[in-house]
Amino acid sequence: MMLAHQIRLDPTEAQEQYFRQAAGTARFVWNWALAQWNAAYAEGKKPSGMKLKKQFNAIKYEQFPWLHEIHRDAHAQPFANLQRAWTRYFSQKKAGKEAFAPVFKKKGVRDSFYLANDKFEMGGQRIKLPKIGWVRLREPLRFVGRIVGASVRRIANAWYVAVQVDVPDDKAQRERTGDGVVGVDFGIKAAATLSSDGKHGGETVLAPKPLKGNLRRLRIRSRRDSRKNNGSKNRVKSAQGLASLHARITNVRRDFWHKLTSKLCCENQAVVIEDLNVQGMMQNDKLSRAIADVGMSEGRRQLKYKAKLYGTRLVIADRWYPSSKLCSTCGQKKEILTLKEREWECEHCHSLHDRDVNAAINLRNLAMQESS
Numbered sequence: 001m002m003l004a005h006q007i008r009l010d011p012t013e014a015q016e017q018y019f020r021q022a023a024g025t026a027r028f029v030w031n032w033a034l035a036q037w038n039a040a041y042a043e044g045k046k047p048s049g050m051k052l053k054k055q056f057n058a059i060k061y062e063q064f065p066w067l068h069e070i071h072r073d074a075h076a077q078p079f080a081n082l083q084r085a086w087t088r089y090f091s092q093k094k095a096g097k098e099a100f101a102p103v104f105k106k107k108g109v110r111d112s113f114y115l116a117n118d119k120f121e122m123g124g125q126r127i128k129l130p131k132i133g134w135v136r137l138r139e140p141l142r143f144v145g146r147i148v149g150a151s152v153r154r155i156a157n158a159w160y161v162a163v164q165v166d167v168p169d170d171k172a173q174r175e176r177t178g179d180g181v182v183g184v185d186f187g188i189k190a191a192a193t194l195s196s197d198g199k200h201g202g203e204t205v206l207a208p209k210p211l212k213g214n215l216r217r218l219r220i221r222s223r224r225d226s227r228k229n230n231g232s233k234n235r236v237k238s239a240q241g242l243a244s245l246h247a248r249i250t251n252v253r254r255d256f257w258h259k260l261t262s263k264l265c266c267e268n269q270a271v272v273i274e275d276l277n278v279q280g281m282m283q284n285d286k287l288s289r290a291i292a293d294v295g296m297s298e299g300r301r302q303l304k305y306k307a308k309l310y311g312t313r314l315v316i317a318d319r320w321y322p323s324s325k326l327c328s329t330c331g332q333k334k335e336i337l338t339l340k341e342r343e344w345e346c347e348h349c350h351s352l353h354d355r356d357v358n359a360a361i362n363l364r365n366l367a368m369q370e371s372s
Contacts, residue, residue: 001169001308003143006162009127009152010136018132019152019159022074023111025067030078031104032056037082049083071130077114108239112153120150127161135161143167156243167309174310178267183363185323185356186276186296188287192260195360196268202357205260210252211293218245253295261302265310271303272363275319315367323359323366327351 011019033052040047053076060067060075067075085102092099121128125137129152145167152161167173183195191207211218221242228235264271278297282288307314317323325334332348337355345352 001167001305002148002164003145003167003305004162004164005142006160007141008138009159009161010138011132011159015132015135016159018070019113019154020111022070022113022152023154024107025070025074026078026113027105027107027111029056029075030082033079033082034102034104037086049079052082053079069131071115071119073115073119073130074113081114110153112151115150115152117147117149122147122163127163137161141165144173156247157240158247169308174266176266176269176310176312179269180267181270181272181364181367182264182268183272183360183365183367184264185359185363186273186294186299187356188290188294190356191256191294191296192299193356193360194264195357195364202354202360204356207294208252208256209290209293210249211289214245214249218242218249221245253293254298257295257299257302261299261306265303265306265312268312270313270315270367271307272315272317272367273300273303274317274321274323274359274363276300277319313367315363317363317366321366323362324355326358326362328353328358328361328365 033049033056036052036055037047056075056079082102089099089101115129119130122141123134125140126134127137127150128134141163143165145165148164148166150161150163152159154160180196185193187193190204192205194203194205196203221238225235225238225242228238276296278291281291284291303314306312322333325337326332327334327346327349329351330346330349332346334344334346337344341355343352343354
């Protein structure tokens, strides 16, 4: 299992300057390679990342002597990345899916560069990078396994290193504190409804909804940023402030899901969720913003790898499983249940159900039936 731990860096001014130069180098090489690829493709040739890399290595230090100041990984990896991007584009196009060809990169947008696993060294809350030496980390590496590589990237005004670790699948790295079985029903009003609290008929976990709380501030900063002159220092400063607000919204949402998913996997031997079509749900113009603000896909993504870390069984119910329509008491199915009906009564046993709690209990029962 391949995992990546993203850790914030505390670089000096000189180290931060090197990060900007290395990211700029990676961007320059990507754009050079993409231009050469497009030109060769227009002539009817079959370009490849390896051919472009050999062509670039033959001229790089002669035509671009400033590359001596940057470690070679920063201007070697873009060719492999470009090859993967074109391969993904052609495969999606062949499959009839929506495909987007690689585009040229702009300065200041997704600044990053790559490091091979033998070019850096981890030591507690420090990482030793080529050319600049030891850089302080905000926290040590969490995962235990074989380090595959790393990438340094800028998010808003901060720099991060994402260390890729190959973690063994057959061994739980974290100890569980419980052996329960819990059904989790994702939603909008409540981010998750759990079947674990029998006394109160289900436990409801509300989402922080950071976008909703910061929407007014986000609109104000966006308007201010649009009024600044392009290329001015005030425009750069305004853009950095706007990016910081976007990063804060993302971090609040991820932090919520990290705490919830860790709790679920740590306290239970089995977690059951539904296979929701989030992409289809996002097509609803009235609910798309609320759905995106909750971040259901992020919760599922975290559960998939944390379940392996804790040795927890993750059960994903079929997309068409009627978890809300089934009576959790007698198993009778209600044929028609609209989205507006938050509570309903079973016609067979006359049990009164909250639709979200009922769905969570049915999901839990599904896992217990499979294990029996």
